[in-house]
Amino acid sequence: xxxxxxxxxxxxxxxxxxxxxxxxxxxxxxxxxxxxxxxxxxxxxxxxxxxxxxxxxxxxxxxxxxxxxxxxxxxxxxxxxxxxxxxxxxxxxxxxxxxxxxxxxxxxxxxxxxxxxxxxxxxxxxxxxxxxxxxxxxxxxxxxxxxxxxxxxxxxxxxxxxxxxxxxxxxxxxxxxxxxxxxxxxxxxxxxxxxxxxxxxxxxxxxxxxxxxxxxxxxxxxxxxxxxxxxxxxxxxxxxxxxxxxxxxxxxxxxxxxx
Ligand code: COA
Numbered sequence: 001x002x003x004x005x006x007x008x009x010x011x012x013x014x015x016x017x018x019x020x021x022x023x024x025x026x027x028x029x030x031x032x033x034x035x036x037x038x039x040x041x042x043x044x045x046x047x048x049x050x051x052x053x054x055x056x057x058x059x060x061x062x063x064x065x066x067x068x069x070x071x072x073x074x075x076x077x078x079x080x081x082x083x084x085x086x087x088x089x090x091x092x093x094x095x096x097x098x099x100x101x102x103x104x105x106x107x108x109x110x111x112x113x114x115x116x117x118x119x120x121x122x123x124x125x126x127x128x129x130x131x132x133x134x135x136x137x138x139x140x141x142x143x144x145x146x147x148x149x150x151x152x153x154x155x156x157x158x159x160x161x162x163x164x165x166x167x168x169x170x171x172x173x174x175x176x177x178x179x180x181x182x183x184x185x186x187x188x189x190x191x192x193x194x195x196x197x198x199x200x201x202x203x204x205x206x207x208x209x210x211x212x213x214x215x216x217x218x219x220x221x222x223x224x225x226x227x228x229x230x231x232x233x234x235x236x237x238x239x240x241x242x243x244x245x246x247x248x249x250x251x252x253x254x255x256x257x258x259x
Contacts, residue, residue, distance in 0.1 A: 006022070007021070007022055007023045007031070007033070007034050007037070008020065008021060008022065008034050008037035008038055008041065009022050010041045010044075012048075012050060012051065013191070014195060014198065015050060015051060015052040015053060015195075015198040016051075016052070016053045016054075016055050016191065016194040016195065016198055017041070017045040017048070017051040017053070017054050017055065018055045018056075018057065019038055019041045019042070019045075019054065019055065019056045019057070020057055020058070020059075021034070021038075021056070021057070021058045021059070021063070021064050022058075022059055024059045024060075024062060026065070026068065027062050027064070027065035027104075027105060028058045028059060028062050028063065028064040028065060028110075029064065029065045029066065029067065029068040029069070029071075030064055030066065030067055030068055030071075030084075030109065031068045031071050031075075032071060032075055032077075032082070032083040032084070033083075035083035035084050035086065035087040036083045036086075036087075038056075038087050038090075039083065039086045039087045039090045042054060042087075042090040042091060042094055042098075043090060045094075045096060046094060046095060046096060051096060052096065052097075052197070052198040052202050052205070053096065053097050053098075053099060053194045053197050053198045054094060054096055054097065054098045054099070055098075055099045055100075055101060055190070055194050056098065056099070056100050056101070056113070056117070057100070057101040057102075057103075057187075057190075058101075058102070058103065058104065058110075059103075059104075060103060060104075060183075061103055061104035061125050061183075062103065062104035062105055063100075063102045063103060063104055063105060063106040063110050063126070064105070064106065064107065064109070064110040065105055065107045065108075065110065066107040066108025066109050066110050066131075067084065067108055067109055069135075069244050069247050069248070070248065072235060072240075072244055073241075073244050073245075073248070076232070076235050076236070077228075077231075077232060077235075078232075079232070080225065080228060084109070084140075085224075085228050088109075088112075088113070088116075088140070088141050088224060089221075089224070091113055091116045091117075092116040092141070092142070092220055092221075092224065093217075094116075095206050095209065095210065096205075096206065096209075097118040097119070097197055097205055097209055098116070098117045098118055099117060099118065099119045099120070099121070099190065099193065099194050099197070100113070100114050100117040100119070100120045100121070101121050101122075101186060101187065101190040102114070102120065102121070102122040102123075102126045102177065103122070103123045103125055103126060103183060103186060104125050104126065104127065105127050105129070106126060106127065106128050106129070107128075107129045107130075107131065108129070108130065108131065108132065108140075109140065109141060110128075111128045111129065111130055111143075111176070112130065112139070112140060112141035112142075112143045113141065114128075114176060114177075115141065115142070115143060115146040115147065115150070115176075116141070118209060118212075119178050119193065119197070120176065120177045120178055121177065121178055121179060121180070121181060121186065121189070121190045121193065122168050122171065122172075122177045122180050122181075122186075123168070123180060123181055123182060123183040123186040124168055124180060124182065124183060125168075125183055126167075126168040126171065126177070126180070127165050127166065127167060127168070128165070128166040128168075128170075128171050128176060129163060129164070129165045129166065130143065130147075130159055130160055130163060131163035132160065132163070132231075133160060133161055133162075133163055134163040134243065134253070135240055135243040135244070136234060136237060136238075136239030136240035136241075136242065136243045136253075136255070137231055137234045137235060137240055137243075138227060138230050138231055138234050139160055139227055139231075140224075140227050140228065140231050141224060141227070142219075142220040142221075142223040142224040142227065143160070143227075144160070144223060144227060145216075145219055145220065145223040146216075146220065147159065147160065149216075150174070150175055150176070151174045151175065151176075155174060168180055238258065239255060239258050242254065242255065242258075243255075
């Protein structure tokens with residue numbers, strides 16, 4: 001396997017700082033080291049005067065399948081300073097605009113991170129899924145607060161309780177993505193949007209972003225902290241162990257024994 005750091009690439013394209021999730025053999029599942037690399041990338045982009053826009057992308061036909069499930073078993077997050085929670089704080093508190101470009105699966109944190117982005121573009125292959133309950137876990141990234149706010153309570157509970165896959169048309173209708181582009185044009189079209197944003201007056205962009213976010217910033221931080229603690233509790237429970245073992249063993253999880 002390649003060095004962990006290479007699984008997250010960074011590059012500056014004009015004033016757009018691209019953060020690439022590049023682990024296609026595991027559908028870009030995120031390990032602790034990858035979260036650390038993404039956090040460091042966001043932090044460096046925030047203080048680099050050459051950067052006006054941050055863009056997060058995956059590989060062709062895959063954004064990310066979410067947290068690496070073997071990492072959940074072998075290196076579970078240990079507390080609020082764990083790499084995953086540091087990454088979530090970094091993306092939710094970034095002052096520069098963050099654009100996500102989604103192709104293929106965006107599972108778990110692959111979808112919840114989008115709730116913190118300022119613009120989300122996808123192609124027709126994009127699929128979104130929040131399987132926290134399916135895994136015996138609970139929502140993260142303040143999604144229990146942000147998702148019902150965005151899509152309404154019934155749609156949010158459907159997405160979270162059933163953990164079904166949403167296609168891109170549904171995501172568009174729900175307001176999870178701004179617009180879609182054909183897969184062949186996605187990167188060019190998103191780069192065009194990113195360049196358009198990078199050409200806007202930067203202080204005004206940052207101010208407008210902070211005004212858009214500040215009314216909910218306190219709640220987002222509070223909910224994220226609360227969810228994080230509960231998520232860790234759930235991860236240690238036998239339901240989650242069964243779900244994670246079932247994935248590793250390529251079988252359907254069986255929760256019939258739990259009350
Ligand atoms: N963690 C670790 N490995 C993962 C992974 C994850 N989140 N998602 C996919 N992989 C691995 C698979 O184990 C498989 O590896 P292998 O070839 O060594 O067996 C490879 O990536 C391809 O995945 P596969 O399941 O065969 O692809 P698929 O197209 O049939 O299904 C998904 C795609 C995304 C629906 C499916 O991989 C999945 O459900 N992944 C788990 C998503 C998840 O629960 N994430 C955590 C959310 S909190």
